[in-house]
Amino acid sequence: xxxYFTVVALVTYMGLExxxxxxxxxxxxxxxxxxxxxxxxxxxxxxxxxxxxxSRRSGSGPSGDLPE
Amino acid sequence: xxxxxxxxxxxPGLAEExxxxxxxxxxxxxxxxxxxGVISCLAGNRFTGELSDYVTASGNLGWVVSTxxxxxxIWSGVALAGFPSSVYVLGGAFITSVMIGVCVSAPxxxxxxxxxxxxxxxxxxxxxxxxxGGYYQSDTVRLxxxxxxxxxxxxxxxxxLLAGGxxxxxxxxxxxxxxxxxxxxxxxxxIHITTTGVRGIAWLDTFNGLLILCVLAAFVFFITRDAGGxxxxxxxxxxxxxxxxxxxxxxxxxxxxQAIAFGTIFVLGTCVVSPAVWVRMHALRSxxxxxxxxxxxxxxxxxxHVFGTYFIGTYGRVIFPDxxxxxxxxxxxxxxxxxxxxxxxxxxxxxxxxxxxxxSYLHVLAVTVVRDLIRVLFVPDMEPSRELKLNYLVIVxxxxxxxxxxxxxxxxxxxxxxxxxxxxMQLLPLLFGAVAWPRASTEAAIIAPAAGILVLVGVxxxxxxxxxxxxxxxxxxxxxxxxxxxxxxxxYVTKPQPLERIEAFHGVLHKNL
Numbered sequence: 238x239x240x241y242f243t244v245v246a247l248v249t250y251m252g253l254e255x256x257x258x259x260x261x262x263x264x265x266x267x268x269x270x271x272x273x274x275x276x277x278x279x280x281x282x283x284x285x286x287x288x289x290x291x292s293r294r295s296g297s298g299p300s301g302d303l304p305e
Numbered sequence: 306x307x308x309x310x311x312x313x314x315x316x317p318g319l320a321e322e323x324x325x326x327x328x329x330x331x332x333x334x335x336x337x338x339x340x341x342g343v344i345s346c347l348a349g350n351r352f353t354g355e356l357s358d359y360v361t362a363s364g365n366l367g368w369v370v371s372t373x374x375x376x377x378x379i380w381s382g383v384a385l386a387g388f389p390s391s392v393y394v395l396g397g398a399f400i401t402s403v404m405i406g407v408c409v410s411a412p413x414x415x416x417x418x419x420x421x422x423x424x425x426x427x428x429x430x431x432x433x434x435x436x437x438g439g440y441y442q443s444d445t446v447r448l449x450x451x452x453x454x455x456x457x458x459x460x461x462x463x464x465x466l467l468a469g470g471x472x473x474x475x476x477x478x479x480x481x482x483x484x485x486x487x488x489x490x491x492x493x494x495x496i497h498i499t500t501t502g503v504r505g506i507a508w509l510d511t512f513n514g515l516l517i518l519c520v521l522a523a524f525v526f527f528i529t530r531d532a533g534g535x536x537x538x539x540x541x542x543x544x545x546x547x548x549x550x551x552x553x554x555x556x557x558x559x560x561x562x563q564a565i566a567f568g569t570i571f572v573l574g575t576c577v578v579s580p581a582v583w584v585r586m587h588a589l590r591s592x593x594x595x596x597x598x599x600x601x602x603x604x605x606x607x608x609x610h611v612f613g614t615y616f617i618g619t620y621g622r623v624i625f626p627d628x629x630x631x632x633x634x635x636x637x638x639x640x641x642x643x644x645x646x647x648x649x650x651x652x653x654x655x656x657x658x659x660x661x662x663x664x665s666y667l668h669v670l671a672v673t674v675v676r677d678l679i680r681v682l683f684v685p686d687m688e689p690s691r692e693l694k695l696n697y698l699v700i701v702x703x704x705x706x707x708x709x710x711x712x713x714x715x716x717x718x719x720x721x722x723x724x725x726x727x728x729x730m731q732l733l734p735l736l737f738g739a740v741a742w743p744r745a746s747t748e749a750a751i752i753a754p755a756a757g758i759l760v761l762v763g764v765x766x767x768x769x770x771x772x773x774x775x776x777x778x779x780x781x782x783x784x785x786x787x788x789x790x791x792x793x794x795x796x797y798v799t800k801p802q803p804l805e806r807i808e809a810f811h812g813v814l815h816k817n818l
Contacts, residue, residue, distance in 0.1 A: 242412065246565075249405065253552055253561035257401065260547035265535035267550035270611050273401045277607040280408040281600055284415060288596040291818065 238287055245279045252276065315386070315475045315636040315652065316629075324478030326645055333649040334476050337516075337657065338493075344512060345497050348505030356689040359502035359696065360431045360672050361588040366507055368594035371585060372601045373514035374507040374665070378581050380517060380609075381461060382468040382659035388610070389638075390631035392618025398554030400615045402564040404607065406572030411603040413577050418586045418595045420740035423817045424810060425587040433583050433732060434677030440739035440802065440810055441750040444681060449754050451678045453732055454580040457725040458670035459707065462663050464722055466490060466711045469659035475636075476652050487711055490656075491704045494664045499697050503588055506664050513657040518605070520647070520654040521613040527642045528620045538616055541623035549622065566773075570781050574726035578733050580673055581665045592817075667707075671700040724765060727781045731757040734792040740814060742796075743807045749795035757788030 252272040261268045323330050357363050366374070391399045421436065430436045433454070438447030466487045473486030481489070497505055532538045542549050553559045559567070576582055589595065621634035624641065628634055639651040675695045680687045687695075731754040738745025764771045764780030773782040801807070 249565065250561055253401070253564060257552045257561065257564075260551050262536060262539060262550075265539070267397055267539060269397050269401055269551055270615065273404045274607060274611060277404060277408055277603060277611075280411055281603055284412055284596065284600050284603070287412065287415065294818075 238283070238290065241283055241286065245276070245283060248279065249276045315472055315655075316633040317471075317475065317479075319636060319640065320475045320477075320479035322640060323475060323649075324480075326649075327478045329646055330476055330478070330649045330652075333646060333653050334656075337653045340512060341493070341497070341509060341660075344509050345501055345505055348501035348508050351504060352500065352502050354693075356693045356696075357431075358504070359693055360676075361425075361584065362502065362504040362507065364426070364588060365590050366504070366585075366588045367590055368597040368601075370507050370511050371589050371594065372598045372605070374510035375576075375582055375585055375598065375602060376605060377510035377514040377517070377658065377661035378585070378665040379576055379579075379662075380514075380658050381662040382465055382472065382655045385517065385614075385655055385658045386468070386632060386635050388614040389618035389621060389635040390633075392615055393622050393628075393631045393634050395556060395559070396549040396551075396554040397615060397619070398552050398559035398564060400610050400618075401552070402559055402568035403572065404568065404610055405565050406568030406570070407576075407603065407606045407610070409569045410572045410576045411599045413573070414582070414602070415595050415599045417577065417736060417740065418589075418599070419592050419818065420814055421583065421586040422589055422592045422595065423814055424740070427813050427817075428809070431584065431587050432673050432676050433578075433580055433736075434673060434681070437732065437735050437739055437750070438677065438681070440806065441735070441745075441747045442802075442806070443747050443751060445751045446735065446747070447677045447681055449735075450580075450732060451673055453725075453729045454670055454673040454677075456721070457580060457729050458666040459703070459710070460721040460725040462666045462670070462703070462707045463711045465659045465663040465666075466707055467715055469656055469663070470711070472652055472656045472659065476649070476656070484708075484712055487708050490660065490663065491708055494660060494667060495701060495704055497660075498664050498668050498700060503584070503668060506661075506668055507585075507588070509664070510661045513661045516650075516657050517654050518609070520650050521609060521617075523647055524639060524643060524651060525612055525616050527647075528616060528638065531642050532620060532623075538620050538623070542619065545622065545626075549619065566782060567778060570730065570778055570785065571726070573733065574730040574781070578729045578736065580729070581669045584669050584672065663707075667700050667703055670703050671696045674699050674703075720765070723778065724761065727761045727778075727784060728758065730781065730785055731761075731788050733785070734789050738792065738796070739810060741811075743811045744796050744801050745792070746796045746799040746801055748799040749792045752795055753788045753792035756791045757784040760784040760787045 252275065256272050257269045259268050263271050352358060424430055424436055428439060430439065432450070434447040434450040437450055438444065469490045470483040470486035473481050473489060474483045497509065529535055529538060532541060539546060539550060545555070548555045552561060552564060589598070617635050617638060621628070621638045625634060625637060628637065636652065639648040643651065675692055679695060680692060734753060735750050738750065761780045761784035763769050764783060771779050771783055
C-alpha cells in the first residue's frame with residue numbers, strides 16, 4: 238500500500254503541476270478543483286484497499302472488538 | 306469597554322440590519338438553544354456519572370456519531386467563516402491545499418486510530434499521555450502531551466469564544482455585549498459538558514454537523530442560482546479568473562509542492578494529532594468502524610470544501626471585490642442572497658460550530674490536565690470519583706481563564722493558535738514510535754520533541770531564519786524535520802524499550818491487526 242500512496246502522491250504532484258495551473262473550466266468547475274476531487278477519490282480507493290487487505294490478513298473477515 | 310476584537314467573523318454593522326428583524330433572528334437562536342437543551346437532557350439521562358463514561362462514553366459511540374463529532378470538532382466557527390475569506394484572498398489554491406491535507410490525514414487517521422483504539426482497550430488508555438507516557442515510561446513525555454494539549458485547547462477555545470461573542474452580539478442586534486456573549490457561551494458549554502460528558506458533546510456535535518451541512522448546501526444553492534449556474538460563479542471573476550482558479554493563486558504562494566506541504570502539515574497538526582480527535586478514537590465502539598469514519602470524513606470534507614467554502618469565497622470575490630475585511634465575506638453574502646431566516650441560520654451555524662469546538666476542547670483540556678499531570682505527578686492513587694470532580698473543577702477554571710484571555714489579550718490568539726498546531730505536531734514521531742517502530746527509545750522521545758519545539762519557537766521569534774520559508778506556517782516544516790531526524794538518530798544510538806513493553810504494545814497490535 239505504500240507503493241499505491243506513493244504513486245497517488247506523484248499523480249497529485251503532476252496533476253497540480255500540469256493541470257492545476259491551467260485556467261480552464263471542466264463541466265463548469267475549474268480544472269484545479271477537478272484535480273482536487275480526483276485526488277480525494279484516489280485516497281478513498283486507497284482506504285478501501287487498505288481495509289480489504291486488513292480484513293484478508295485477519296482471516297475470516299473483520300472481527301470487530303478485542304476479546305475481553 | 307471600547308475594544309475592536311481582532312477575530313471578527315461578522316461585520317458589527319450587520320447588527321443594525323438584524324435589529325430591524327430581531328424577532329425572526331431571536332426565534333432562530335431560541336430554536337437552536339431549545340434543541341441544545343433537549344440534547345443535553347437526553348444525553349444527561351444516559352450519563353452514568355462514572356469517569357469512563359464522562360471521558361470516553363464508555364467506548365460506545367457508533368460510527369455516524371463519531372464521524373460527525375470529529376467533523377464538528379474540526380470545523381470551528383473561525384474556520385467556517387475564515388475559510389471562505391481565505392479563498393477570497395488566496396483563491397482556489399487554498400482549498401486545494403487544505404483538501405490535500407485532508408486526503409493525507411484520512412489514511413493516517415485510520416492507521417493511527419486503529420492502533421490507538423486497540424492499545425486503549427488493552428491497557429485502559431484514555432488520553433495521549435496514557436499511551437505515550439506508558440510506552441516511553443517517562444513523565445517528561447507525559448508532560449509534553451499536557452503542554453501540547455494546554456496550548457492547543459486554550460488557543461482554539463479562546464478563538465472560539467471571541468468569534469462566538471461577536472456572533473451573539475450581532476444576532477442580538479447589538480443588545481448583548483461581546484463580553485457578555487462570551488460568558489453566556491461558556492455557561493452553556495459548562496452546563497452541557499458537566500451534565501452529559503463526552504456522549505452529550507458527541508450528540509450535540511452530530512446535530513451541529515448536520516446543521517452545518519444543511520445550511521452550507523442551502524447557501525451554495527442560492528448563490529449558484531443567482532449566478533445562473535455553476536459556471537457563472539467563476540465567469541464572474543472576469544480578469545481575476547485566471548489567477549483565482551489556478552496555482553499558485555493570486556498571491557503566488559502556492560506552488561504544487563507548497564500546496565501539498567502546507568495542507569498536509571496544517572491538517573495533520575489540527576486533526577490527526579489533535580488531542581480532541583485522539584480521545585475520540587477511544588470513544589469508538591469498534592475498531593472496524595474506523596474505516597467508515599475515515600471514508601465518510603473524506604467524502605464530507607470534499608463536498609463541504611470543494612462545493613461549499615470554495616463557492617462562497619469565490620462568489621464573495623465576484624460580488625464584493627473591495628470588501629473592507631475579507632473575514633466578513635460569508636456573512637455579508639449570506640444576508641445578500643439568502644432569505645433572512647436562512648441567513649440568521651448561517652450565523653447560528655457559526656455559533657453551533659463555536660460551541661462544538663469549545664466544548665470538545667475544554668473537555669479534553671480538563672481530562673489531560675487531571676489525568677496526565679495532577680494524577681500522575683501529585684496524586685497517583687486518585688479515586689475515579691475524585692478524578693471526575695477534579696475534571697469539573699479544572700474545566701470551570703479553564704473556561705474562566707479562556708474568557709479572561711479573550712477579553713484581555715485577543716491579539717495573541719492567532720499567533721498562539723498557529724504555534725499550538727506546531728506543538729501538537731511534535732507528538733507525531735512519538736506516536737509513530739509507540740505504535741509502529743519498536744526501535745524508538747525513551748531518550749529520543751524526550752530530546753527530539755524538545756529540539757523541534759526550540760526550532761519552532763526560534764523561527765517564530767526570528768532568532769534564526771526559516772530554511773523552508775512558508776508565510777503561512779513559519780517554522781513548522783523545519784521543526785518537524787529536526788524532530789524526526791533527531792528521533793531516528795537518537796533511537797539508533799540508545800537502547801530501545803524492554804522486550805516486555807514492546808510485547809505489551811507492538812505485540813498486542815500485531816495480534817489484533
